[in-house]
Amino acid sequence: QRQDIWPFPPKEEDPYSMEGIPEDLNYELQMKDGIVNVYDDAEALEQQRPHNLPYPDLETFAIDLSHVLAMIADGPTKTYCHRRLNFLASKFYLHEMMNEMAELKELKCVPHRDFYNVRKVDTHIHAAACMNQKHLLKFIKTTYQEEADRTVLEKGGKTFKLKEVFHKLDMDPYDLTVDSLDVHAGRQTFHRFDKFNSKYNPVGASELREIYLKSDNYIKGDYFARLVKEVSKELEESKYQHAEPRLSIYGRSPGEWESLATWFIQHKVHSPNMRWMIQVPRIYDIFKSKKQFTNYAKMLQNIFLPLFEATVNPRNMICVLFFVDDESKHSDHMFSYKSPKPEAWTTDDNPPYTYYLFYMYANIMVLNNLRKERGLNTFQFRPHCGEAGSVTHLVSAFLTADNISHGLNLKKSPVLQYLYYLAQVPIAMSPLSNNSLFLQYSKNPLREFLQKGLCVSLSTDDPMQFHYTKVREALMEEYAIAAQLWKLSTCDLCEIARNSVLQSGLSHQEKKRFIGPNYLQGGPQGNDIRRTNVAQIRMAYRHETLCNELSFLVDAVKTDVATNPPE
């Protein structure tokens, strides 16, 4: 079910080329019950005959949801999954004892490929924090030295030059340090997501965030684009590192997409080592209380209609992924199939996590079906999930997401953990971020997940807040710390790197190039050891183990059916 995300393999000569993009159509679009309906023409719209683009209806989803919810609470199922997971962990331990040296030997024989030159994708990184703190500091100093007289900010109808901004803040950028910049997470941010969020404001000043870390501001996101391009240049030089930076679409107004696309194209932000993702912060309540719209459906419209329009009239589109953010917020409302439809969600309260997820997912599915029909790329859905908040979030994501970020809470539910294993739902983990925000490094389940065979990758989340070494080294810092603390072998590290490519939004072509032409096949057949540096012994172990678990289940079902035939 994994899909390419870049609409066409990016052309090295001109990634912004319109070549090969299909013609515009006269389709009509209309949102109904929170989901975009597509009509072939005005007549079809009038007769309410939508184009056939299947998506799971709310009721089916609600039934599936309650099914899995019942399962994770069921005693015998819990025991079963718990025992299977323990079995998987012990089995890996045995595998390691028996085959560690053989794996190492295999890797030693691979010419020219080692951990340093296998491809690694930073699968979870926020664009506004993709540079490290020292980088941002230097950039601010440079702009002040060279462009102090540039008008950079508009506030309350007045414009300000860069030097005026700093003057107002009573600050000389020459004296600015990493300490006074104060964007790095520390002991103060642990279990304080609010304090962490305010770290996005350099020197605690929202003006500087506006000037340097926004794409839609008085200087048309010039500084932000330059920062991002400096990061992508580093990545290109490193050659083997890729990143999937996340930019925000809030759903506040229908113009957001166009503004973001303009920024992207005008500043030529494209880089072969970057794939872009869109994050949708879960802050309906804030916009609603500011009366920016009247109901939840309006927010969905702002997010999705432009995407459908771009699919119908694709001559002016940019390319994205989907994503929901900030799951730690609590909602009083309990999601069910009786929940008010988005058009009827008019209270100031934020809808629950599952509600967000369902409507994102349903719309993306309609959209992907339309895009497939039109020969365009499709999008992945990769929400933040299991970082904080209720375990049930992981149930909703299990039913909807292509992969998730964090997944810490799988620790708490053996049934879900086993399901994520069986379905090989990829998990982009960021133990250093967790360490600053939610969970001590030594308690992070990444190593345990890896041993059991869950499809985990390593990612940085926010180098600006969490890392010490340079941009290009932030992902290396993440790998190095995991390797040191958990005594991971080279094979372990390369398996994580391979997972990161597998679960990334890189194109099918790129994945073939980076991890092997048959990468979609399981086991050693799918692994080109000369590209991945993952031992075939390991690949065989993973494949056999997964097949065993699956056939074990199938057998159990068969036996069950034989002894208790359905009436």
Add this chain to the structure above:
Amino acid sequence: QRQDIWPFPPKEEDPYSMEGIPEDLNYELQMKDGIVNVYDDAEALEQQRPHNLPYPDLETFAIDLSHVLAMIADGPTKTYCHRRLNFLASKFYLHEMMNEMAELKELKCVPHRDFYNVRKVDTHIHAAACMNQKHLLKFIKTTYQEEADRTVLEKGGKTFKLKEVFHKLDMDPYDLTVDSLDVHAGRQTFHRFDKFNSKYNPVGASELREIYLKSDNYIKGDYFARLVKEVSKELEESKYQHAEPRLSIYGRSPGEWESLATWFIQHKVHSPNMRWMIQVPRIYDIFKSKKQFTNYAKMLQNIFLPLFEATVNPRNMICVLFFVDDESKHSDHMFSYKSPKPEAWTTDDNPPYTYYLFYMYANIMVLNNLRKERGLNTFQFRPHCGEAGSVTHLVSAFLTADNISHGLNLKKSPVLQYLYYLAQVPIAMSPLSNNSLFLQYSKNPLREFLQKGLCVSLSTDDPMQFHYTKVREALMEEYAIAAQLWKLSTCDLCEIARNSVLQSGLSHQEKKRFIGPNYLQGGPQGNDIRRTNVAQIRMAYRHETLCNELSFLVDAVKTDVATNPPE
């Protein structure tokens, strides 16, 4: 008692200049009871009237040693020290709770100085492993590409070209990877110092170690010098990082010093960001069994006579520090003042750790006294200690060393830990090295030592074996991991960095420049916050706490004397 180590502040224009070096003398040198005696002239030698250069005699040392040994085993003293250490830890915890934000605020107000641009010294790093594995790999590939026809090795009377060496090893350097290079420590090296030592051989081939990592070989150490200079160039570019790489003198033959000095001077290895240390591996037994000398005194002669000669006739000297290595080896012999004198140590057995330490120390002390008299720099004595082996090693080092490397075993003795605190004996710790060899990271006592106020610094030990990030970033990797795992504050990090400068062999001038003109004074007076970025609140806390502990002891002694007057 800390001393400068470079003989004269190195002249930027010509660090190899002989300007200001005193004239040669006609002194006579003779080793007696394992200690070098200096005579003013031949007549004085004949009459056995040595120059007055005091050193602690063996008996005094043995008495002091047994005194401290009795102390660390004494029940009441153990209880007392244990309680004081607990008090220190709790007191720091309170300090942190009360003053953390105030310290941070102080640091935010320091213009232009943050953790990234305070000076840091890598206080413990072996020259033969000072590059990272990737760096060595690239270097090997480059030499093969450019100099395959160069004759690089002599073995068994035959010479070999570089391509012949690789051909003999059945290896194409193009295919070489970090995996096949196999110099990185892994799970296999934990508690296996022997396996660790063999990691110094690239591809397991001692030939490659000989060619690339030795200063005295067929190519006169050309490759090793180039590697080291690449590392020092990186350090110079980083500006704020220094290192104290360690080179070996084995004491096998009297010519070793000259050979090393020639290598150093001919290849112009000097760098303003490096201070050199000499390590003396504790492998008397190996040379003895190969019949390279007849007794231990000969080994001491090989090590020390050239240094005395260079002090007497200094026009051709290089500049060094001392250091004993590899303490994990067990010795059957028990050190006492009745131990055979070095001239009488003729067995094949290795002398015990304390025996090595005493004779190193006594000779260095004589040497330093002579050098002081001549207006030359003096040397520090900085042994490996408390990494493995008996706790008593720490007793010997307490009596003799300027500072120690590792010190892990202080965990095991509250009395020694308290003594090291009271005397502020600096400790260069390397938790990542320990993590690969002797002690899991999470159990490393560094954080606890720092909290209690012991003078600890961070060092890399062997980037080639332990680190993942680039050369310049290896020390940063060390700091980053400590910061992440132990949630160290910026003030903590900068305190460790300040400690590293303090305990390093940098000159008095450099220390004044890097940490403040009054750095020898305790407390805030000695701290220039604009250079160190250590909060004055922290400095005051450390100073007051130490003064309190000391006066507490003094008072106790007074009371004791008052109630139990000496008879």
